[in-house]
Amino acid sequence: MTAIAGIGAPSQNVLVDKMLQRMDHRGSAGHAIRSNDQATLGLAWSHLQIDAAQQFEQKFVVQDQPGYGNFARAEGEALRLKRGPFGVSPLYYGMTRDGLLGFASEMKGLLAITRDVHLLPPGHIYANGQLEAYFTLKRQPPLADSPEIISHELRRRLEVAVERRVGYGNVGAWLSGGLDSSVMAALARPHVQQFHTFAVGLPDAPDLKYAREAAQFLRTNHHEKVVELVDMVKALPEVIYYLESFDALLVRSSVMNYLVAQLASQYVSAVFSGEGGDELFAGYEYLKGLDRASLPDELIDITLRLHNTALQRVDRCATAHETVAYVGFLDPDVVNYALRIPAEYKLRDGVEKWILRQAMVGALPDRVLWRPKAKFWEGSGVGELLARYAEACVSDADFKVDRRLPNGWVLNSKEELFYYRIFSQHFGEFDDLSWMGRTKGAPVS
Numbered sequence: 001m002t003a004i005a006g007i008g009a010p011s012q013n014v015l016v017d018k019m020l021q022r023m024d025h026r027g028s029a030g031h032a033i034r035s036n037d038q039a040t041l042g043l044a045w046s047h048l049q050i051d052a053a054q055q056f057e058q059k060f061v062v063q064d065q066p067g068y069g070n071f072a073r074a075e076g077e078a079l080r081l082k083r084g085p086f087g088v089s090p091l092y093y094g095m096t097r098d099g100l101l102g103f104a105s106e107m108k109g110l111l112a113i114t115r116d117v118h119l120l121p122p123g124h125i126y127a128n129g130q131l132e133a134y135f136t137l138k139r140q141p142p143l144a145d146s147p148e149i150i151s152h153e154l155r156r157r158l159e160v161a162v163e164r165r166v167g168y169g170n171v172g173a174w175l176s177g178g179l180d181s182s183v184m185a186a187l188a189r190p191h192v193q194q195f196h197t198f199a200v201g202l203p204d205a206p207d208l209k210y211a212r213e214a215a216q217f218l219r220t221n222h223h224e225k226v227v228e229l230v231d232m233v234k235a236l237p238e239v240i241y242y243l244e245s246f247d248a249l250l251v252r253s254s255v256m257n258y259l260v261a262q263l264a265s266q267y268v269s270a271v272f273s274g275e276g277g278d279e280l281f282a283g284y285e286y287l288k289g290l291d292r293a294s295l296p297d298e299l300i301d302i303t304l305r306l307h308n309t310a311l312q313r314v315d316r317c318a319t320a321h322e323t324v325a326y327v328g329f330l331d332p333d334v335v336n337y338a339l340r341i342p343a344e345y346k347l348r349d350g351v352e353k354w355i356l357r358q359a360m361v362g363a364l365p366d367r368v369l370w371r372p373k374a375k376f377w378e379g380s381g382v383g384e385l386l387a388r389y390a391e392a393c394v395s396d397a398d399f400k401v402d403r404r405l406p407n408g409w410v411l412n413s414k415e416e417l418f419y420y421r422i423f424s425q426h427f428g429e430f431d432d433l434s435w436m437g438r439t440k441g442a443p444v445s
Contacts, residue, residue, distance in 0.1 A: 003044040004062040008079045008101035012040035019109040039079045064089040069332040080127040085135045087122030087307025119435040142342040151359040161331035162187040172196035172268040177210025180274025186363045199224040200260040242320040246419040249439040257317040265321035276329030279303040280338040281353040282346040295343040308437025390418035
């Protein structure tokens with residue numbers, strides 16, 4: 001991973017350096033700042049992204065590129081920002097009081113120069129004060145091939161996507177024991193001699209059990225950590241600081257992700273994550289209740305919402321510990337093919353992600369391959385523990401008074417207010433929170 005930052009004016013090295021310092025967890029192998037008569041750009045890189053540093057020197061371009069087809073970049077000759085099609089890499093921008101354009105990989109970096117925060121949407125370019133879309137997902141005619149042919153081609157594309165990201169082999173996998181993370185681990189395993197997998201959960205959490213089964217089947221070097229509520233509560237301030245969100249469901253799912261990323265960083269510099277599998281292959285329970293004709297559009301919608309929710313969780317939890325997270329499911333070749341697979345092959349006989357399971361027959365143990373979908377915070381054992389803890393920390397009177405935020409949002413639970421209090425301690429209050437994502441399905445007033 002890298003941290004990129006810049007200001008649309010020359011000789012702003014001191015401020016750009018300050019921006020990079022707030023994001024030094026994204027890259028400590030080196031940093032550079034350059035200026036011309038139009039812009040000052042800064043880049044901090046990890047040892048995995050030396051190529052980004054070389055490109056900066058040659059082309060005056062800074063780029064965060066965690067994987068094939070996914071990037072966030074700024075071109076300095078005439079300051080131009082561009083974000084990848086699915087938003088795997090983050091990018092924020094805003095105007096200073098002096099009317100200068102600034103940008104940064106994370107909101108906290110931008111806050112070094114302005115509180116005017118905007119999120120650059122995936123598939124968009126920002127230049128000359130204008131936001132322009134260059135890519136979006138559109139509904140395509142469904143494939144007419146048999147499920148056997150489709151599953152075979154899907155497996156091939158996933159294999160290629162994973163192989164592209166293996167790099168020099170110092171890579172492992174966050175392994176929840178669910179289907180998606182297990183798919184990534186299974187496909188990466190043949191390319192890495194010493195393959196490490198990682199799982200975190202409360203005692204007797206289902207995820208730990210299934211992760212052990214998958215790890216044993218794949219013969220990985222498996223590492224697990226059992227935590228208690230006290231460990232989750234202790235981690236919350238750091239989780240919310242790096243996550244830059246108080247969305248209740250997002251924070252809840254990020255706590256265990258943060259802890260497993262911390263564990264993984266002791267052994268590898270990059271990991272595979274299964275993010276995107278549920279969106280592409282209809283893994284959520286509510287999708288079973290939709291009319292089949294509307295399912296393709298819903299999958300496109302939730303895939304396009306990933307950038308500032310689940311993908312933000314993946315990016316921030318990994319980079320908090322100076323690691324890179326690869327999301328093979330969001331390889332453009334996989335996405336383009338997956339969205340053409342007929343709905344009846346994704347939800348079949350009440351089984352979600354049926355075609356993906358078919359594609360991986362023999363590559364995973366049956367109990368893992370056919371395990372029903374569980375929410376991340378449920379499978380890891382978190383459940384309602386954090387919600388109950390927050391309830392005890394916020395009085396009814398405080399909730400009634402404090403639930404309305406300066407931007408007009410009305411918080412819907414004591415848990416969310418509890419997280420917001422931590423968030424505001426880190427970042428202060430905002431009159432505009434439009435840059436912050438909200439989990440689809442979570443109530444918003």
